[in-house]
Amino acid sequence: MAELLDIVLPALLIGLMVSVVHAPLGIEVLRRGIIFIDLAIAQIAGLGFIIAEVLVQSKYIHSEHIHTEHFLSGFSFIPSLGALVFALLGGLLFRYIEKHFPTLQEAWIGVFFVLSASLSILVLSNNPHGDEELKHLLSGQILFATLDDVIFYLPLFGGIFATWMLVPKMRQGLGFYFMFALTITASVQLIGIYVVFASLILPALVTFGRQKPLLYAWLFSSFSIIVGVGLSALLDAPTGPMLVTTYVVLGLLISIKTVIATRP
Amino acid sequence: MMKWLTTIVFLSGCSFNAVQAKPFVFTCEPEWQALAQEIGGDQIRVVSATHGRQDPHFIRVKPSLMSQIKRADLLICSGADLEVGWLPLLLRNGTKKIQAGQPGHVLVSDYVTNIEIPQVLDRSLGDIHPDGNPHVHLDPQVILKTAAIINERLAAIDPNHKTIYAENLKEFESKWLSATERWKSTSASLAGKSVVVQHKSFSYLLKFLGINVLASIEEKPGIPPSARHLAKVVSIIKQNPTLAIIRTPFDTKAPGDWVSEKTGVRLITLPYTVGGLPDTTDLYKIYDQSIELLSN
Numbered sequence: 001m002a003e004l005l006d007i008v009l010p011a012l013l014i015g016l017m018v019s020v021v022h023a024p025l026g027i028e029v030l031r032r033g034i035i036f037i038d039l040a041i042a043q044i045a046g047l048g049f050i051i052a053e054v055l056v057q058s059k060y061i062h063s064e065h066i067h068t069e070h071f072l073s074g075f076s077f078i079p080s081l082g083a084l085v086f087a088l089l090g091g092l093l094f095r096y097i098e099k100h101f102p103t104l105q106e107a108w109i110g111v112f113f114v115l116s117a118s119l120s121i122l123v124l125s126n127n128p129h130g131d132e133e134l135k136h137l138l139s140g141q142i143l144f145a146t147l148d149d150v151i152f153y154l155p156l157f158g159g160i161f162a163t164w165m166l167v168p169k170m171r172q173g174l175g176f177y178f179m180f181a182l183t184i185t186a187s188v189q190l191i192g193i194y195v196v197f198a199s200l201i202l203p204a205l206v207t208f209g210r211q212k213p214l215l216y217a218w219l220f221s222s223f224s225i226i227v228g229v230g231l232s233a234l235l236d237a238p239t240g241p242m243l244v245t246t247y248v249v250l251g252l253l254i255s256i257k258t259v260i261a262t263r264p
Numbered sequence: 265m266m267k268w269l270t271t272i273v274f275l276s277g278c279s280f281n282a283v284q285a286k287p288f289v290f291t292c293e294p295e296w297q298a299l300a301q302e303i304g305g306d307q308i309r310v311v312s313a314t315h316g317r318q319d320p321h322f323i324r325v326k327p328s329l330m331s332q333i334k335r336a337d338l339l340i341c342s343g344a345d346l347e348v349g350w351l352p353l354l355l356r357n358g359t360k361k362i363q364a365g366q367p368g369h370v371l372v373s374d375y376v377t378n379i380e381i382p383q384v385l386d387r388s389l390g391d392i393h394p395d396g397n398p399h400v401h402l403d404p405q406v407i408l409k410t411a412a413i414i415n416e417r418l419a420a421i422d423p424n425h426k427t428i429y430a431e432n433l434k435e436f437e438s439k440w441l442s443a444t445e446r447w448k449s450t451s452a453s454l455a456g457k458s459v460v461v462q463h464k465s466f467s468y469l470l471k472f473l474g475i476n477v478l479a480s481i482e483e484k485p486g487i488p489p490s491a492r493h494l495a496k497v498v499s500i501i502k503q504n505p506t507l508a509i510i511r512t513p514f515d516t517k518a519p520g521d522w523v524s525e526k527t528g529v530r531l532i533t534l535p536y537t538v539g540g541l542p543d544t545t546d547l548y549k550i551y552d553q554s555i556e557l558l559s560n
Contacts, residue, residue: 007330125490143325144353236328 052082091177316539343371344398
């Protein structure tokens with residue numbers, strides 16, 4: 001039992017750390033009605049990662065340089081930087097669309113989501129490990145995380161969280177897109193695109209219209225992470241998909257309860 | 265109450281440790297698991313990260329996998345970038361003794377000469393696998409060589425049982441050598457024939473059997489082939505007598521089906537590794553079944 005805990009503890013901590021920041025961001029995303037922005041930014045970040053990697057690989061032919069230096073502990077500096085740069089540019093793009101085409105914003109976000117996904121395949125079509133790159137980038141492998149990763153990313157997530165709570169001005173305009181891009185670039189590499197989506201949208205959905213939505217979003221998210229990781233350990237199931245399923249099932253249960261409770 | 269609890273925990277901890285005395289071998293693919301089993305027998309515990317119907321390029325990460333890598337005394341993988349998408353990440357959580365450079369870290373490709381090493385490393389040529397083809401287990405000589413390495417490493421980890429390992433190795437070697445001769449004779453009629461492959465998974469086997477590869481349909485795993493490439497493959501088949509189109513159990517169905525339908529050449533699924541097809545229960549069966557399927 002202690003061994004199981006040892007295995008899932010880093011995943012648990014990463015999940016909790018990410019969910020703290022995702023809760024307020026998700027509420028904002030839902031409020032603005034731009035649900036797919038997280039998928040789009042994650043995919044754009046992925047494209048940036050891949051392009052940077054290909055550019056570096058053309059200098060250092062031997063693939064070992066890139067693959068043994070992986071992104072989880074930040075050693076693969078240039079591709080991670082590429083991911084961040086692209087994500088920030090994506091943020092700028094979406095801010096521009098919000099300003100000039102507010103009613104069509106969601107549609108355009110979807111467009112850039114599929115565009116970056118397709119460009120990623122095109123860029124990788126000459127890479128012998130193309131499919132693996134894409135898959136690992138987006139599926140994230142939360143179980144691979146170590147305690148070192150928790151320590152490495154704590155300042156980043158802590159900083160974003162502090163800024164969001166203490167500097168309300170950053171929640172509007174370009175500030176929002178900037179912080180969002182920064183967060184998603186980091187979290188998608190840690191937990192994968194589907195868990196990112198679930199941890200952003202589900203807590204916001206479940207607490208929509210409530211008093212103190214943020215507090216309940218944190219409670220719901222933390223609970224889902226603990227249950228999800230716990231179930232994956234008990235059932236020996238892949239943790240990412242288990243987390244998504246847990247988020248949704250728990251979210252539905254709570255929503256049903258609310259619907260029943262508020263029936264006239 | 266607490267006293268009982270402590271006693272139970274202590275005793276279960278003890279029995280856990282007693283079981284742990286067996287060397288724990290972590291392999292990336294089922295072929296190495298099977299081989300380690302041949303040499304180690306009942307003296308070892310051996311697991312495989314992937315099973316026969318899975319593509320070894322990818323891994324499904326479950327808590328049990330993490331638990332296994334944290335207990336491993338010996339790691340055996342194919343290497344040459346086959347597992348590069350996941351092994352480095354997995355190893356971050358592994359024991360010290362299986363890290364690169366340690367005797368417990370065995371990448372088979374480090375000990376054999378890979379084929380299909382590109383002469384010129386130039387990205388514009390497309391598929392660059394600098395270390396050559398990683399699917400080395402499909403060469404009977406590689407299996408022999410790896411068996412000897414496994415024996416050597418197990419003897420170092422567990423000297424108490426080194427005579428048993430050595431005996432197992434000797435027995436395996438003689439069985440394998442006579443099987444190799446058998447395969448050479450039963451496959452004689454296949455030499456000189458040509459095939460089309462879905463992906464370059466079978467290069468070593470085909471080289472052993474003397475079969476020529478005309479083309480491969482899906483050069484990069486997971487990236488769909490372009491229209492031009494498919495047209496080229498079809499035209500090559502039309503101009504050359506083709507024995508079959510071959511693929512692994514885990515290759516996607518569509519590309520092979522399409523080419524087979526267009527050209528009328530039969531499509532066969534070879535086991536590729538232990539557990540690939542329902543009857544592929546050991547290393548010998550991989551070769552037996554492959555020769556049989558190709559010959560019919």
